[in-house]
Amino acid sequence: MDSTYDAVAEEYIKTRNDIPESFLSGLEARGIDFDGAKIADFGAGPGFLSEQLGEKGGIIDAVEPSTDFQAHAEKVFKENNRINFNLAYAENSGLPPKTFDIVIALRSWDWFDRRQALEEVRRILKPDGYLIIADYRFVKSSGVAKDTIKMIRKCAKKYNVKSRRHGYGSDEMINAFPFEWMEEWQDFRFDIRDLYKRDRKVAFTHEEWMHHLGSISALVAFKRKHRKKTLKKVSDHLKDTYKEEVYRINHEMNVVILQNKN
Template structure:
């Protein structure tokens, strides 16, 4: 199952730039740094992680199947004075040179890939001993504002609120990653080094929270006017329960570190 995030590219660029945790400090204490290393960022989207890797001194290539998301990434890069290489291809078929990268990363994207095919491609482009970092992050469902939001969405788009992509077919998970993935990684020659998570919070106004919700994969089948209509129903409900103020929404980052052996 694929999701066309290009339909919400501008909103994705504005409201999915929420990776606030000091990710690279958590990696550094685990022996992973990026200075001078070549990195392929799969499912790079609007370049959130891609730019962070560049700031860490990496030479990064972003790979994404959405030309619209890449255009948004390049607009942001231009505003920041950055020039980053992007490849408009699927992660399963990057057309990148073999054994040419020290690390491969994927943030909030692995569940959209075909597991067997993408692992063969990662194995092909990653140098022996290279790092594969798979990361997921998002708001926690225990947050009262999230619960109210999800309750309304379940009524507005019945049957759509379920784990995204390949996560929907899994009955069990470890640290948010389906148990089946661990066997896939091992079968393709990737050794699990560590699994960890970090809590963080992101501030939203009522409007920016609703714009964030409009970028969810569950909403992509709707026309923009339909997404707006659902948000028009959500806003007064949230104001009544929580007020029109800044909301601090709890988030969690999940990270799995693998080694190409």
């Protein structure tokens, strides 16, 4: 199957297993019970979140179109009977109807055709089941982060890179969620149970930061040679401009808990 992330799968697997433990514990504190729950993990990547959900007692169907991520998951989870990896798109998961207690999408919702994905969630989710959408990423609150994004965007324009992420029409937001998304959730009868944000700082050496950037969403659509040139430009600029040994980069975790009222 075609997947943008196949181009950076190796880097992603090495550097992006960075989901804070507070993500799932924060959901548990808000009444989400993973123990024994049937969970569909949409946009599961190589299965980092699925693994954490399994450790919480969940029974997981990971849904991901990347063949490289699937190959990794088959090796890692071959002895794990709590996780089943499905090579499929979120919009057409092939999962059975009215079966799941929870559908969860971390760092993936803006890659989907959202209305098709909502139709699929509505099909497979039990009445009163939960759809949890979350994003975890660094924010432009430091010079290092601002310069990094500025240079990536400049190179994207230079190389005429077209993002495959699905845009939205309005810049109005609550936390990191566009109003347009909220209207879509309402259209499909998913009620907002909770919406919240958590901040944290993450320390990176220069080398760790550059490895981390290699698979971020802003770069995955670049051709390999252009991605390499862009990372070199970013690296040279940061080395010349910032002399600290450790970059402390602010990250945000934005989460919405939706309940199926169909």
